[in-house]
Amino acid sequence: MKITKEFIKKIPKTDLHLHLDGSIRISTLIELAKENGISLPSYTEEGLKKLVFKDKYENLGEYLKGFAYTSAVLQDKSSLERVAYELAIDNLSEGVRYIEVRFAPQLHQNKDLNIIDVFIAVNQGLAKAKQEFNSTDKVKSGAEPPFGYGIISCAMRMFDYGFSEYFDKLLDVHKHSERKWIFSLASQELVKASIEARDQYNIPVVGFDLAGMEKGYPAVDHKLAYSLAHKNFLKKTVHAGEDYGPESIFQAITELHADRIGHGVHLYNPKLIKNKEIKDKQAYIRNLAEYIGDRRITLEICLTSNMQTNPDLVELKNHPFKKMSESKLSVTFCTDNRTVSSTTVTDEIFKAVQTFNINRKDLKDIVIYGFKRSFFYGTYLKKRKYVRSVINYYDKIERQFKLKD
Numbered sequence: 492m493k494i495t496k497e498f499i500k501k502i503p504k505t506d507l508h509l510h511l512d513g514s515i516r517i518s519t520l521i522e523l524a525k526e527n528g529i530s531l532p533s534y535t536e537e538g539l540k541k542l543v544f545k546d547k548y549e550n551l552g553e554y555l556k557g558f559a560y561t562s563a564v565l566q567d568k569s570s571l572e573r574v575a576y577e578l579a580i581d582n583l584s585e586g587v588r589y590i591e592v593r594f595a596p597q598l599h600q601n602k603d604l605n606i607i608d609v610f611i612a613v614n615q616g617l618a619k620a621k622q623e624f625n626s627t628d629k630v631k632s633g634a635e636p637p638f639g640y641g642i643i644s645c646a647m648r649m650f651d652y653g654f655s656e657y658f659d660k661l662l663d664v665h666k667h668s669e670r671k672w673i674f675s676l677a678s679q680e681l682v683k684a685s686i687e688a689r690d691q692y693n694i695p696v697v698g699f700d701l702a703g704m705e706k707g708y709p710a711v712d713h714k715l716a717y718s719l720a721h722k723n724f725l726k727k728t729v730h731a732g733e734d735y736g737p738e739s740i741f742q743a744i745t746e747l748h749a750d751r752i753g754h755g756v757h758l759y760n761p762k763l764i765k766n767k768e769i770k771d772k773q774a775y776i777r778n779l780a781e782y783i784g785d786r787r788i789t790l791e792i793c794l795t796s797n798m799q800t801n802p803d804l805v806e807l808k809n810h811p812f813k814k815m816s817e818s819k820l821s822v823t824f825c826t827d828n829r830t831v832s833s834t835t836v837t838d839e840i841f842k843a844v845q846t847f848n849i850n851r852k853d854l855k856d857i858v859i860y861g862f863k864r865s866f867f868y869g870t871y872l873k874k875r876k877y878v879r880s881v882i883n884y885y886d887k888i889e890r891q892f893k894l895k896d
């Protein structure tokens with residue numbers, strides 16, 4: 492039988508690359524903007540979809556525009572908690588059972604809100620959704636796997652005036668120092684706060700990430716922050732190879748100890764290799780891809796988002812996912828931004844199945860890999876048990892849909 496959208500909606504899924512601020516419901520954005528006196532280019536869903544949250548974008552710059560509005564409304568505890576709660580509910584309603592929500596706490600920091608407050612607020616929203624779902628009979632009886640989540644804290648590769656109140660102040664204080672040094676210090680401060688949130692407040696901060704513009708802002712500037720995260724057993728992912736070449740991915744793995752890579756869309760692109768010392772570009776890419784495959788470094792694939800920020804790909808069939816999956820690299824489908832990319836996990840998987848002819852067995856491997864390569868909060872034994880329960884449930888759905896005997 493064919494893999495249908497209904498089937499994909501039913502199977503237990505993950506989203507390991509999911510930005511809080513890029514996934515706010517448009518209706519909530521409008522409500523919060525009105526409450527907080529923040530001006531939007533339109534106050535209707537249709538209007539915002541036409542002007543800001545489009546299906547197609549000209550480039551990464553246009554894609555990023557929407558974030559100015561979403562982060563502007565996420566500057567207080569109740570808004571952060573509400574948006575986090577709704578995000579979990581939206582995921583649950585399409586069968587997503589495990590999410591890792593990422594955001595840059597420093598972009599929500601202001602005189603009334605410190606980094607820990609931001610973590611607490613987001614965690615409250617997610618925990619509420621988890622508690623509600625996991626106390627339903629279907630979960631309590633063991634008929635269905637529970638919902639789980641982790642938090643990934645994002646450092647920024649760069650920030651500019653107007654990014655946030657907090658950063659503006661920091662830039663003023665350090666007016667005369669080299670800017671990249673400020674960005675590096677901000678990242679280190681974030682790691683410390685992430686560890687504090689995890690260890691002192693029992694908030695499931697499981698990972699550390701680096702986001703923001705790649706070009707001109709190499710990940711290696713944040714080496715000290717990553718080293719601190721590494722030494723404190725925070726797992727690591729890095730946005731790499733989204734807007735920059737294979738070297739960015741290489742740096743993320745070798746210098747920042749990345750366990751996973753966000754996007755990696757230019758993994759196979761020799762044209763983006765700039766280092767003159769790399770004479771044989773094809774060999775460099777081959778070795779890099781081999782290493783990623785062999786070490787099971789997972790690529791967080793966001794098909795819709797990649798098409799929107801890299802219009803040069805033209806058609807989805809040109810996306811390097813095809814090559815990645817043929818080479819048996821570890822991949823997982825993610826949305827990146829549910830609102831900014833106008834997508835869902837179900838849509839992402841359905842698109843992939845249709846475009847790349849993924850068969851039943853390969854789809855199951857990829858979906859289960861999301862659970863396996865998650866930065867699960869809890870013991871390894873608990874994680875194994877959870878993954879087992881997910882596999883059993885997946886098998887059950889396959890039987891229901893007669894995809895399996």
Ligand SMILES: [Zn+2]
Nearest residue numbers: 510730753827
């Ligand atoms: Zn992202």
